[in-house]
Amino acid sequence: MQLVTERLILREMVEEDWRSLYAIESDPEIVRYLTKDVRSEDDALQYIQEIRFAAHAEPRTIYDLAITRRDDHARPPAMIGRCGMRRGDAEPREAMIWYVVAPAHHGHGYASEAVRAMLGYAFEEIGLHRVYGDCDPRNPASARVMQKVGMRREAHFIENADIKGEWCDSLIYAMLRREWLAAKVTR
Numbered sequence: 001m002q003l004v005t006e007r008l009i010l011r012e013m014v015e016e017d018w019r020s021l022y023a024i025e026s027d028p029e030i031v032r033y034l035t036k037d038v039r040s041e042d043d044a045l046q047y048i049q050e051i052r053f054a055a056h057a058e059p060r061t062i063y064d065l066a067i068t069r070r071d072d073h074a075r076p077p078a079m080i081g082r083c084g085m086r087r088g089d090a091e092p093r094e095a096m097i098w099y100v101v102a103p104a105h106h107g108h109g110y111a112s113e114a115v116r117a118m119l120g121y122a123f124e125e126i127g128l129h130r131v132y133g134d135c136d137p138r139n140p141a142s143a144r145v146m147q148k149v150g151m152r153r154e155a156h157f158i159e160n161a162d163i164k165g166e167w168c169d170s171l172i173y174a175m176l177r178r179e180w181l182a183a184k185v186t187r
C-alpha cells in the first residue's frame with residue numbers, strides 16, 4: 001500500500017527503516033507524550049518486523065506507514081516519520097490514528113499532510129465510519145495537527161492515561177466519514 005500526496009509518499013515500512021525509527025524514537029523529547037518509551041535498536045528492529053507481519057493480516061487492522069519525501073530520490077526514500085492507524089477489535093469500522101515526524105522536519109506541515117492522506121484512505125478506500133486520535137494537552141503541536149485536518153475536539157479526559165508511570169490527561173479528536181466527505185466538497 002502506498003499513499004501519494006503533494007510532497008510525500010507514505011509507503012510500507014521495509015526492514016532497513018529500523019535505523020530511521022531508532023534515530024527518531026530514541027529521542028526522549030519525541031516520545032515524551034507517546035505510550036511507548038524511547039526505543040532501543042533491538043526494539044526498533046522488532047517493531048518494524050511486527051508491523052511488516054501485521055501488514056499481511058487479512059483483514060488488515062494495523063497500518064503504520066513510513067513517511068517519506070517525494071523529493072528524496074534515494075532508494076528507498078528515507079523515512080522521516082510514520083503515520084498509522086489501528087482499527088478497533090470490537091468495532092472495526094472505527095480506527096485510532098497516530099503520527100510521528102523527525103524533529104529536523106517539524107513545522108513543514110508533513111504530519112498534517114500525512115494524516116490527511118491516512119484519513120482519505122480510511123474513509124474513501126476502506127469506508128470506515130469514524131477515526132479518532134488522542135494527545136496530551138501539553139502537546140499542542142499534536143492537537144494542532146488534528147485541528148488542521150478538520151477533526152473535532154470531542155473530549156478532555158482527566159488523568160485517564162498512565163503514560164510511563166504518570167497519570168496524564170487526553171484530548172480526543174475525531175472525524176466521521178460523512179464529515180470528511182462534506183469537507184471534501186468545499187476543499
Ligand SMILES: CC(C)(COP(=O)(O)OP(=O)(O)OC[C@H]1O[C@@H](n2cnc3c(N)ncnc32)[C@H](O)[C@@H]1OP(=O)(O)O)[C@@H](O)C(=O)NCCC(=O)NCCS
Pocket residue numbers: 029030031033034098099100101102105106107108109110111112113134135136139140141142144145148
Ligand atoms: C506532533 C508532530 C507529529 C507534528 O509534526 P509536524 O510535521 O511538525 O506537524 P505540522 O507541521 O503538520 O503541524 C504542526 C502544527 O503545530 C504547530 N505547533 C508546533 N509547536 C507548537 C506549540 N508548541 N504550540 C502551538 N502550536 C504548535 C505548528 O505551528 C503547526 O501549526 P500551523 O501549521 O498552524 O502553524 C511532531 O511534533 C512530533 O513528531 N511530535 C512527537 C510525537 C508526537 O507527539 N506525536 C503525536 C502523538 S499524539
